[in-house]
Amino acid sequence: MKKNKSIMLLALAVIFITGAAFMQQIKITVKGSDTMVILSQRWAEIYMNKYPSASIQVTGGGSGVGLAALINGTTDIANSSRPIKTTEVEKIKARYNTLGVEIPCAKDGITIFLNESNKVKELTLKQLSDIYQAKITNWKQVGGDDAPIKLYGRENSSGTYAFFKDEVVRGDYAASCQTLPGTGAVVNAVKKDKNGIGYGGAAYASGVKHCMVKKDANSPGYLPTAETIAKNEYPISRYLYMYLKNKPTGELKKYIDWILSVDGQKIVTEVGYFPVK
Amino acid sequence: MKKILISLFMIAGTLTGFSQNAADTLQEKLGLLNGRLNALDERVALAESDLGKLTKIKLSGYIQAQFESYQSGLLKTNDAENSFYIRRARIKFTYEAADGIKFVLQPDFSTGNLSLKDAYAVASLPKLSALSLYAGQFNRPNYEVEYSSSQREVLERSRVVRSIYPGEREVGAKLEFTPSKVPVKLQLALLNGNFTGKEQKDADSKKDIMARAVYSLHIPNAGIGIDMGAHAYYGRMMAKNKYISNYSNQMDSTDSNSGSYMDKQWFGGEIQMYFDFLGGTALKGEYIAGKNAFAGDSKSNPNKIKQFAGYYIYFIKNIGKKNQLVARYDYFDPNTKLSGDDAGKDIFYQSLALAWQYYLNDFIRFSVNYEMPWNEKNSAYPEEIKDNVFGIRMQAKF
Numbered sequence: 001m002k003k004n005k006s007i008m009l010l011a012l013a014v015i016f017i018t019g020a021a022f023m024q025q026i027k028i029t030v031k032g033s034d035t036m037v038i039l040s041q042r043w044a045e046i047y048m049n050k051y052p053s054a055s056i057q058v059t060g061g062g063s064g065v066g067l068a069a070l071i072n073g074t075t076d077i078a079n080s081s082r083p084i085k086t087t088e089v090e091k092i093k094a095r096y097n098t099l100g101v102e103i104p105c106a107k108d109g110i111t112i113f114l115n116e117s118n119k120v121k122e123l124t125l126k127q128l129s130d131i132y133q134a135k136i137t138n139w140k141q142v143g144g145d146d147a148p149i150k151l152y153g154r155e156n157s158s159g160t161y162a163f164f165k166d167e168v169v170r171g172d173y174a175a176s177c178q179t180l181p182g183t184g185a186v187v188n189a190v191k192k193d194k195n196g197i198g199y200g201g202a203a204y205a206s207g208v209k210h211c212m213v214k215k216d217a218n219s220p221g222y223l224p225t226a227e228t229i230a231k232n233e234y235p236i237s238r239y240l241y242m243y244l245k246n247k248p249t250g251e252l253k254k255y256i257d258w259i260l261s262v263d264g265q266k267i268v269t270e271v272g273y274f275p276v277k
Numbered sequence: 278m279k280k281i282l283i284s285l286f287m288i289a290g291t292l293t294g295f296s297q298n299a300a301d302t303l304q305e306k307l308g309l310l311n312g313r314l315n316a317l318d319e320r321v322a323l324a325e326s327d328l329g330k331l332t333k334i335k336l337s338g339y340i341q342a343q344f345e346s347y348q349s350g351l352l353k354t355n356d357a358e359n360s361f362y363i364r365r366a367r368i369k370f371t372y373e374a375a376d377g378i379k380f381v382l383q384p385d386f387s388t389g390n391l392s393l394k395d396a397y398a399v400a401s402l403p404k405l406s407a408l409s410l411y412a413g414q415f416n417r418p419n420y421e422v423e424y425s426s427s428q429r430e431v432l433e434r435s436r437v438v439r440s441i442y443p444g445e446r447e448v449g450a451k452l453e454f455t456p457s458k459v460p461v462k463l464q465l466a467l468l469n470g471n472f473t474g475k476e477q478k479d480a481d482s483k484k485d486i487m488a489r490a491v492y493s494l495h496i497p498n499a500g501i502g503i504d505m506g507a508h509a510y511y512g513r514m515m516a517k518n519k520y521i522s523n524y525s526n527q528m529d530s531t532d533s534n535s536g537s538y539m540d541k542q543w544f545g546g547e548i549q550m551y552f553d554f555l556g557g558t559a560l561k562g563e564y565i566a567g568k569n570a571f572a573g574d575s576k577s578n579p580n581k582i583k584q585f586a587g588y589y590i591y592f593i594k595n596i597g598k599k600n601q602l603v604a605r606y607d608y609f610d611p612n613t614k615l616s617g618d619d620a621g622k623d624i625f626y627q628s629l630a631l632a633w634q635y636y637l638n639d640f641i642r643f644s645v646n647y648e649m650p651w652n653e654k655n656s657a658y659p660e661e662i663k664d665n666v667f668g669i670r671m672q673a674k675f
Contacts, residue, residue: 073598073636073638074639086455086460093549093551095428096556096557097557097558097559097593097594097601098552098553098556098557099495099497099501099502099551101553102497166457245557245598246553246557247500247553
């Protein structure tokens, strides 16, 4: 009798463990770009509603932080608002013997934020470069009031910081540029400072004025809209990426395929970015 | 009525006086608070500036503790056949003064082997950020040398690289060009050329030149990456006495030999291939051949010139996130002009190393390694030398 009881208990334990294993949630971790946090969270929420067995955990920290986590093996997906650096690919090669997998998942136009009271409506890329290198320091030099320009930007772990530096500033940021954690913080700072200028992802812009950007003095100015970005007219547009260690398989592949599907790309538009397809 | 008006004026005057006083007091208080706020602002700015300096300092490092078991072939009487020891214990201090300007200092604290591994400054050139100038003590530009010991998949580097680049580092200056739009890396170094880790200054006035070029071909859709490159070494070493033993082990003792220069010239070709197939897979190899020179101090230990050749091939397979299987075959002939009995002690070696890596987490890696060298046989070494080594290493990296 005692023996039968033990066998029954053992059988129950096996059934319980097997059942638990089958019922175990599929967990995907996503880390990186602060610009992509809102978008990534929306994808995760909607996907988890659709597939309750999936568990997707999204955190920010910046593109550099996400890619470092991918290399260390502490995240499955690294979100990045800039292309991966050669040094980061070298680290993936050394640890995983792959090149990593790059998936462009949305397009973004880096928006130039001005305070709503600012008279300036448009700036050229050269003027933006000069402003962020403190070669232009007063709004009157670009058609505004006689007032000092206050610079706001992102921290150096941010992909937006790196992209803006490489594509617009093309030099070192001025020491007077106040760095803030996240595009939301940049928008808030410009909202409160009538002499402020900031930059960041399009999805965060509310309560501030968008500045038109011109390639050069003779070109027309554009705002970042779906149309100008699709036509490559807006001069500061970029892809937003997801990076993986290996080619995705299983649940990870299913999730990424869904992000790139019509349903996933619809969310890109809802959040304020632009679809890749 | 008049009295009432006078009284009202007096009250109004008093009230105005009071409100003027209150406004003055308020103004004073505001001024005081403003002063305090400014002082706080200054203190915050100072603290931010100090903290900013701290964030420019980066600390990294690793410790490799291992157990090794040796076959007895190369051991002397009563030598230990196994031992625990600290292979490397390094801390790397990096100070990023500004974008593209970096200072690096890396001592090694392993027991009985306190040494300075890296001490260099890097500066990206103004208006040309892809070009960096290194000055100080740094790795020689070669794939296996520059591939960090903390990442390498077997315990030690190949025999040919250990032989021609002892200690891996050199003292000198190096230009490195890595354009952002083209997947190439170009390196050009001017080096003392005789550094083994101990010499403060060069042993002669001639400087050695090293150049390396690597092109990276990536085929992302196929998950394939191929890095291919070549490096060349052109240097000379001064003979400190007249005795020079040539490629054929023949002694030349002409008086004018003393103070003359012996050539150190070699060329290497390298390839590293990466495949994303059922997890990561890599195949890496390099072939190096040329002539090398060695300083001597007497007739019995003359200066030597040798023609050498060597290569290595790694096969690495990642299994899941945590495991890695590795096989490396390497070959080194220190004197290709001589073989058999003529080679004397300059016999060639082949070696097979098998390894398993286990990554416990971000910081800890375990390695199990078995290296099986086999040697050319001649009258000096008529038997296979029993010099296999079994090693287990635990590496902690931060």
